[in-house]
Amino acid sequence: xxxxxxxxxxxxxxxxxxxxxxxxxxxxxxxxxxxxxxxxxxxxxxxxxxxxxxxxxxxxxxxxxxxxxxxxxxxxxxxxxxxxxxxxxxxxxxxxxxxxxxxxxxxxxxxxxxxxxxxxxxxxxxxxxxxxxxxxxxxxxxxxxxxxxxxxxxxxxxxxxxxxxxxxxxxxxxxxxxxxxxxxxxxxxxxxxxxxxxxxxxxxxxxxxxxxxxxxxxxxxxxxxxxxxxxxxxxxxxxxxxxxxxxxxxxxxxxxxxxxxxxxxxxxxxxxxxxxxxxxxxxxxxxxxxxxxxxxxxxxxxxxxxxxxxxxxxxxxxxxxxxxxxxxxxxxxxxxxxxxxxxxxxxxxxxxxxxxxxxxxxxxxxxxxxxxxxxxxxxxxxxxxxxxxxxxxxxxxxxxxxxxxxxxxxxxxxxxxxxxxxxxxxxxxxxxxxxxxxxxxxxxxxxxxxxxxxxxxxxxxxxxxxxxxxxxxx
Amino acid sequence: xxxxxxxxxxxxxxxxxxxxxxxxxxxxxxxxxxxxxxxxxxxxxxxxxxxxxxxxxxxxxxxxxxxxxxxxxxxxxxxxxxxxxxxxxxxxxxxxxxxxxxxxxxxxxxxxxxxxxxxxxxxxxxxxxxxxxxxxxxxxxxxxxxxxxxxxxxxxxxxxxxxxxxxxxxxxxxxxxxxxxxxxxxxxxxxxxxxxxxxxxxxxxxxxxxxxxxxxxxxxxxxxxx
Numbered sequence: 001x002x003x004x005x006x007x008x009x010x011x012x013x014x015x016x017x018x019x020x021x022x023x024x025x026x027x028x029x030x031x032x033x034x035x036x037x038x039x040x041x042x043x044x045x046x047x048x049x050x051x052x053x054x055x056x057x058x059x060x061x062x063x064x065x066x067x068x069x070x071x072x073x074x075x076x077x078x079x080x081x082x083x084x085x086x087x088x089x090x091x092x093x094x095x096x097x098x099x100x101x102x103x104x105x106x107x108x109x110x111x112x113x114x115x116x117x118x119x120x121x122x123x124x125x126x127x128x129x130x131x132x133x134x135x136x137x138x139x140x141x142x143x144x145x146x147x148x149x150x151x152x153x154x155x156x157x158x159x160x161x162x163x164x165x166x167x168x169x170x171x172x173x174x175x176x177x178x179x180x181x182x183x184x185x186x187x188x189x190x191x192x193x194x195x196x197x198x199x200x201x202x203x204x205x206x207x208x209x210x211x212x213x214x215x216x217x218x219x220x221x222x223x224x225x226x227x228x229x230x231x232x233x234x235x236x237x238x239x240x241x242x243x244x245x246x247x248x249x250x251x252x253x254x255x256x257x258x259x260x261x262x263x264x265x266x267x268x269x270x271x272x273x274x275x276x277x278x279x280x281x282x283x284x285x286x287x288x289x290x291x292x293x294x295x296x297x298x299x300x301x302x303x304x305x306x307x308x309x310x311x312x313x314x315x316x317x318x319x320x321x322x323x324x325x326x327x328x329x330x331x332x333x334x335x336x337x338x339x340x341x342x343x344x345x346x347x348x349x350x351x352x353x354x355x356x357x358x359x360x361x362x363x364x365x366x367x368x369x370x371x372x373x374x375x376x377x378x379x380x381x382x383x384x385x386x387x388x389x390x391x392x393x394x395x396x397x398x399x400x401x402x403x404x405x406x407x408x409x410x411x412x413x414x415x416x417x418x419x420x421x422x423x424x425x426x427x428x429x430x431x432x433x434x435x436x437x438x439x440x441x442x443x444x445x446x447x448x449x450x451x452x453x454x455x456x457x458x459x460x461x462x463x464x465x466x467x468x469x470x471x472x473x474x
Numbered sequence: 475x476x477x478x479x480x481x482x483x484x485x486x487x488x489x490x491x492x493x494x495x496x497x498x499x500x501x502x503x504x505x506x507x508x509x510x511x512x513x514x515x516x517x518x519x520x521x522x523x524x525x526x527x528x529x530x531x532x533x534x535x536x537x538x539x540x541x542x543x544x545x546x547x548x549x550x551x552x553x554x555x556x557x558x559x560x561x562x563x564x565x566x567x568x569x570x571x572x573x574x575x576x577x578x579x580x581x582x583x584x585x586x587x588x589x590x591x592x593x594x595x596x597x598x599x600x601x602x603x604x605x606x607x608x609x610x611x612x613x614x615x616x617x618x619x620x621x622x623x624x625x626x627x628x629x630x631x632x633x634x635x636x637x638x639x640x641x642x643x644x645x646x647x648x649x650x651x652x653x654x655x656x657x658x659x660x661x662x663x664x665x666x667x668x669x670x671x672x673x674x675x676x677x678x679x680x681x682x683x684x685x686x687x688x689x690x691x692x693x694x695x696x697x698x699x700x
Binding site: 020021022023118119120121182186189190193194197200201204205208 | 476483485487515516518520529530532534536544546548550560561563564567568
């Protein structure tokens with residue numbers, strides 16, 4: 001059910017007016033007909049006087065009676081039948097405004113009609129009768145002249161059967177029933193209001209939630225737009241920055257190589273610094289651009305099948321000089337049958353180089369950095385439900401960069417892949433780096449459909465593993 | 475407000491608002507006790523099992539006034555607990571006048587203030603003009619220790635524009651005065667908007683006197699200063 005449907009249903013259920021003023025518009029709204037019927041029956045059992053309850057429109061809501069002997073007799077006569085139905089419709093039509101009234105029957109019996117008033121409103125009436133006033137002894141003329149075939153003795157006998165009640169008693173009985181009905185109405189009304197209020201409160205809370213959701217959605221949309229603007233800005237600025245930077249690097253390089261004339265030792269050192277910092281700045285800007293491309297999903301991968309060993313050997317060769325300089329031992333280990341891996345060599349080498357550089361950076365003299373490659377199975381990102389069908393196992397190659405350096409506390413494992421995050425802010429200054437390396441590495445690996453994870457404890461070195469799955473069979 | 479010309483019947487909704495436990499229900503209970511039985515209906519309370527108001531209390535009063543005009547007054551209370559705001563807003567719908575029941579205890583000053591700001595906001599959200607809403611303020615629990623003094627309240631009343639009443643609702647003091655005061659303000663507002671007096675041939679002074687008499691008020695006890 002849609003939100004609008006739900007609201008419409010609730011609106012129907014509430015009929016706002018009745019809730020606003022807590023009114024009862026109709027008797028039928030608040031009383032249970034069966035309960036009303038039972039009250040009438042128990043009343044009839046107690047007093048043997050028939051009772052009927054009518055709504056304000058005159059609909060019969062409850063009824064407890066047995067046909068009286070006299071009524072049965074009168075109805076056998078043509079005139080009697082006519083007179084009786086005329087009287088019954090008369091009694092039905094009486095809607096007493098000012099209070100209870102008594103209406104006579106041609107048999108000498110009476111009906112008492114009592115209005116049902118609730119919270120200052122007439123909601124209906126009940127009719128008690130027919131009963132015989134205790135004071136009446138004679139068979140009235142109106143009965144005797146009714147029909148030529150009427151037998152006076154039979155009529156008298158039938159009238160004897162009728163319950164006899166004194167005027168003040170019938171008044172008391174009427175008042176009593178009025179009070180009972182009032183209580184039934186009150187509890188019905190109370191339940192009616194309570195359930196309506198429950199509904200209305202739910203509706204109101206629902207409306208509040210919808211409002212809040214709309215506000216949240218707007219906030220999200222605004223943030224998305226800002227994020228897009230930021231990316232565009234970053235792309236433009238990075239690009240514009242690179243152009244002059246290329247000149248700075250180029251000219252400082254030329255200056256350093258003595259094209260512009262011999263430099264003193266101090267000048268050469270200064271120019272070297274300018275060149276070095278220029279390169280660093282270029283690396284940073286390039287990283288930012290990569291990051292941005294990865295975020296926007298505009299980085300294109302040129303994947304090819306290549307031996308895993310080639311990657312590892314290449315890595316070992318590139319890092320060997322700086323490892324030797326630092327006194328760190330490099331070890332490579334490629335598992336049996338590792339075979340090929342399906343990657344964009346430029347990008348994956350960038351990732352591996354970055355990891356290896358980090359490993360070197362944080363490993364002290366005499367330590368070891370190991371590069372490994374092994375066959376494994378692509379990790380399923382499913383939670384297991386139906387994984388038999390959903391994720392068919394795939395061959396994958398796991399490449400590891402393992403050092404014996406300072407390690408990373410477990411609490412940091414998730415955060416180190418966030419952009420610009422560094423375990424210790426001071427390490428940027430001490431060890432260099434942009435804080436983008438791992439974040440870019442993660443995104444590149446993910447762009448290959450792979451995963452990257454870290455295993456490490458403080459003081460026990462760190463191991464980074466990337467898992468690159470083979471291409472889909474399909 | 476609901477008008478029935480055929481039945482010569484006017485229904486007015488008055489809402490008792492205020493912070494939790496300030497005595498809104500107690501006001502209605504006191505009114506129920508003080509008003510003559512022929513004028514009042516049963517007091518209906520929709521409460522939780524810990525006796526705190528869940529949705530509202532409802533006390534219907536019926537007064538014949540002027541030339542056969544039946545005035546039905548429905549008194550509602552709102553739940554004071556902060557979390558029931560949706561209910562408060564619902565009960566406030568269609569209100570013709572409001573009695574704000576404040577707790578006189580100094581410690582409750584902020585609760586009074588918060589409840590009043592909440593009232594103002596809920597009125598606005600219900601599309602009711604707070605500036606035009608007939609409003610009286612009752613400082614209840616005058617018998618408690620550590621309450622604002624009479625002179626402090628009088629001083630506040632002089633600065634404000636709403637009539638202020640003092641009450642001890644538990645003992646029935648000041649509750650009828652508050653009710654009648656609110657009824658007068660409400661009648662005047664409705665009269666201004668709908669010319670009820672002219673339509674029903676009702677004269678204001680007579681009507682208000684009738685209402686006071688029917689509600690069992692022997693004297694015009696206006697402790698308030700305008």
